[in-house]
Amino acid sequence: MYFAEKLKVLLKSHHTFIYIVTNEEERIEYTIQTINNNQINIFYWDFIDGYQNNPNYHGKAQRNPLEALEFIETIKSITPQIFILRDFHLFINDISIIRKIKNLYKTLKSSNSHIIILASEVQIPISLQEIIVLMEFPLPNFKEIKQELKRLLQITKIDLINKDIEDFALAYKGLSIERIRKSIYTLAIYNKFRSTEQIITNILEEKKQFIQQTDILDFYPANHSLQDIGGLINLKIWLQKRSNTFSLQAHNYGIPAPKGVLLVGIQGTGKSLSAKAIAKEWKIPLLKLDIGKLFNSLVGESEFRMRQMIKISEASAPCVLWIDEIDKTFNRMNNNNDGGTTNRVVSSFLTWLSEKESSVFVVATANNITYLPPEMLRKGRFDEIFFLDLPNKQERYNIFKIHLRKVRPYTWKNYDITHLSNLTSKFSGAEIEQCIIEAMHQGFYEKREFITQDIINAITECIPLSFTNEDIINSIQEWVKTGKIRNASHELNMS
Known part of the structure; x- marks a missing residue:
């Protein structure tokens, strides 16, 4: 050790x-x-x-x-x-x-x-x-947890195959030995060792409660898949190629664990949804960092919280660490007078991004790339930087199809999706979803089924966020043209 x-x-x-x-x-x-x-x-x-x-x-x-x-x-x-x-x-x-x-x-x-x-x-x-x-003192590693599980299972006279023990040990990563003991005894008392899947669900629920007690990280359920995202073909292919990167076979092959991705684009283009989908696709836990919670008025507390965040994340590996709107932190750094605390915290975070060897895949999202410092964008911090542009016509068609199939699985073909796609140029995926929801409210209020015209009416009343963010979109597109940032779709989405 x-x-x-x-x-x-x-x-x-x-x-x-x-x-x-x-x-x-x-x-x-x-x-x-x-x-x-x-x-x-x-x-x-x-x-x-x-x-x-x-x-x-x-x-x-x-x-x-x-x-x-x-x-x-x-x-x-x-x-x-x-x-x-x-x-x-x-x-x-x-x-x-x-x-x-x-x-x-x-x-x-x-x-x-x-x-x-x-x-x-x-x-x-x-x-x-x-x-x-x-x-x-680090939290117990996989080997320690596995040894403790074997000891506890022997005491409680529960017979499990080695594969189940390894699955449980992986699920327990990030918890203390004492919490693991309490969990095993609780499961034994209530005789819940019947379904491996159910046990892991119980373990993850305990892990969620523990992580949320830290008041730094949140444990998010991975309930969205890549199929829930319309478009972003390049990003999806990139992620699918790395879906087994954290496996023992990949390690034996010599592939290093991926560091993470930075997703940039205005609000509503699917950045947060992509973070959730990565965890679901790769079948690993999703932790969300509210980076604002790292900062505390007490001297030394912010640095301690950063170390605690890293400690819990690495102990929970393999996992996805989702950092939403990271650009706001750097904007804070440029406009903050706190005796250098923000600079020290951000500097230690960037150092960890470059040097970490643990299987913590960082998914950072940013709305405005101009707030990000050059050292954030250089190679080595992230494996790749993707621009999530406004969806093109085909992607808008897929987004309408995904959302309509969710709410009307049997009658979604009754809607004129092609016409709706043509009407929603410069709409984000979130705005398209909101137009459908608004149409449903109208139909429900009038005690009838909502129709294509209801969606059209909602579209005409909506002012897309992109109209007030054209400068940001244009600046990111310029970065894409230089090759420093990859487009998450096949090409620049101008249609």
Whole structure:
């Protein structure tokens, strides 16, 4: 395990203070014990019970974090020692604690004593950042989850084939070991191990609840397919070629995991729908990032939220990470005075986009390409950049057909789709759908079936958004002509 090896190196190189961010207290303590091999004395402290594991010091420093640090100076031993301080981030900004940590650093830096602070969030004072080494304990990987599942299934006496165990392990990625245990026991109690598909549905529902608790990411159901999108042939072909890229066969073939795509175009052209369809087509979870939620007024909190977003996304891989209207973030960066927080967050995000090796496929959408910096558009951030233009006549025909078949599966041929397609030049797919909905409202109000004329009336009353966004469309089309951006359809959609 990479984390355990890195922690070993830090301990051997005499790092006195190590700050580990995790919500999995039991698992991190087990990890520390496994790298110990009984060669290090370990002391555990928390605010309520004080020091606990040694009868000679039981209850020492109860409700007294300063005394917990003073106690460390009194323990003299040739054997290396680790002092684990739980939830100590809640006290670390106190002036007396800061001073004591500085004094301890001077006293202990040549000794074999190490102080590990376990915290659920980063709260390191600026004055201690040179002293304390920060680590983030990763969520369990696929191999760890699979091992834990086998152990739990043996305890609950549930017999499953290896294929099911692997499917469950993949579905559980992104959850803590404790949550996985609770889930398995719940499934065992209610005897829900009958349908593999139903179990995975239950797991994904639990994952959705967990991810939404982070208040950064949303877990979206992938309920739209590429067949729900009219047109965008180039984009569809590109995606279909990569539909099995995250498989073991692709890995053995030597294909690197795709990084993602940037979809640009005005509102209503199918960017968000495409993000949902990719997850459905590739049969992987869809996470949505509200990038505005990354920014917080507290110092260091925005950077922590960015790291948390990356941690959860990578732990949930393979997955699609959908970032809607990313151009607004860069517009914020150009017009914001927050002491450089936005610049640091965006810079770390761009670095992650370029360097990530995990199977997180990023789908970013943008309405206005002029807000995006050049470094966002260079090769390496995304595998491809697609322009989702207004649909041409054939694409409009397909869009009408898709939406009418949804609402009138048996009578959709009764509508004059060809004529409707001719009338909706410069309409987006969303505007076409809205015209159909408006026609349905009219027919329902008059207690009759809606007809082609109702749709025509709705079309004549609609002012397409493209009329006020011609400059944006033209600027993106110029980029397409240079070859830096691919058109998601066969050609520029001018008809």
